[in-house]
Amino acid sequence: MKPIFSLLICALLLAGCSQKPKYQDPDIDFPALQKDFVTWLQYDISHIDLSANFIALDENAKEISKRQFLNKLDEGSYFPVKMISEETKRVYRLQPIIPNAPVSIGNTVQSQAQDEQRNYRLVENDYPDFKYTDIDGNTYTKNDLLGKVIVFKFWFIHCLPCVKEIPEMNRLVEKYRDENVIFLSLAFDEEEELRNFLSERTYNYRAIAVSKDYISDTLKVDRFPTHMIVDTKGKIWSVINDTEHLSKRLEDILRE
DSSP, rough: OOOHHHHHHHHHHHHHHHHOHHHHSSOOOOHTTSSHHHHHHHHHHHHTTSOOOEEETTTTTTTTTTTHHHHTTTSSSSEEEEEEEEOOSSEEEEEOTTTSSSSHHHHHHHHHHHHHHHHHHHSSSBBBEEEEEEESSSSHHHHHHSSSSEEEEEEEEOOOOOHHTHHOOOOOOOHHTSSSSEEEEEEOHHHHHHHHHTSSSSSOEEEEOOHHIIIIIIIIOOSSEEEEHHHHHHHHEESSSHHHHHHHHHHHHHHO
């Protein structure tokens, strides 16, 4: 019995030693990646999306909160790398920036982190109770829309980027027409002015005129355009500032 027992113990020990770590570094030469700004930027654009939900790791691959991760990026001493993992969710680790790296790498990471911090401060909060009436007289309340994913757009008609993205927004509405999603836009314009503006354009969102104070003070939105995804329980799930990332986040929440 003793030899068999000893063999089992050895087998278990060997199996434990041969297990892969939960998260693995990508096969990347990190100093070479930082040799110039363009090389690093190409990697960042291809692999990193701070607006996504992701598992955050510190420089030693220990799990931390997304908020802590963004705070460390804001120091300008790290950049995010995408880890190899069997997780369905993305996994990013803090990678120290080498001393002789271009200053523009740290500055860009800081700017990205600050943008995401500004949005992420709203995530997981309850969206305030509301009763909105759109320019066609339809009324929407938070209670009535529980169980649906709500996509809000915050904007105003003299915001050029807000107007420029209307065709892409219309495509998103069409794409998700048969999904459990409703698209509402809140503009801080006079209702008649908003109605006249939209009468000359195709606009598939339900348009609602509100005050600027309501958007800035109650909803804490201070950048335009801003898109906010509210989950089926009425909690703010994601906040983004462009339709490209809005499309990605919609795919994410509808997969959950």
